Amino acid sequence: MNLTLKVWRQKNATATGAFETYEAKDVLEDMSFLEMLDVVNEELISRHAEPIAFDSDCREGICGMCSLVINGIPHGGKRGTATCQLHMRNFKDGDTVTIEPWRAKAFPVIRDLITDRSAFDRIISTGGFISVNTGGAPDGNAVPVPKESAEKSMDAAACIGCGACVAVCKNASAMLFVAAKVSHLNLLPQGKAEKDHRVANMVGQMDAEGFGNCTVTASCEAVCPKEISLSVIAKMNRDYALDTLKRG
Secondary structure, eight states: OOEEEEEEEOSSTTSOOEEEEEEEOSOOTTSBHHHHHHHHHHHHHHTTOOOOOOOOSSSSSSSOOOOOEETTEETTSOTTOOGGGOBGGGSOTTOEEEEEOOOOTTSOEEETTEEOOHHHHHHHHTTSSOOOOOOSOOOTTSSOOOHHHHHHHHHHHTOOOOOHHHHHOTTOBOHHHHHHHHHHHHTSGGGGGGHHHHHHHHHHHHHHTTOBOOOOOOHHHHHOTTOOOTHHHHHHHHHHHHHHHHTO
């Protein structure tokens, strides 16, 4: 198939960006979206043009780096699918495809389709870990964990931190990401010792980074490649309210 691509090009963080048009020719339907971009870049390089800069690493839907807004929807809009897992069979010959980076104040564009998502790293650094000294690795069955808690924790831990929730939200809210990272630890016995200051610190850092407020439109859940449930936001709000009451 042959496609017309409208790609956001921006030389650096301070430059003014704009859409440029490219032709993607002889695209195979079994290609992933990133493989299609690789082919386009190979053609650009062959004629000494500047290739399109975009992020990728694992290309298996694990790392969250393939952060592209495709036709106005983060990751392209296929349910439970990251950009690197999106295949060209989802497009038709002759389609025009618009590709742009995440759009959020807290995610400034570095170049072309690459954004700086280190705000997420700073949020994690304030509490997205367990620092209790437990000595050597304990037996897996030494600490009883209720099945329901374990399953909810694993569901929350599936978050890959891609930022699609922020990109799609009209307020650029990071609530789904932060709630997932808070909940997957707060649900487990090992994480409860630091539960209160974890939620206070991570929510505080989220606000300091300039992310917007959540108005529960559920757009974040709809585009999340790991289909993280909005229920984690409700849990984080409860944990935050309890910590606020304890602190008076």
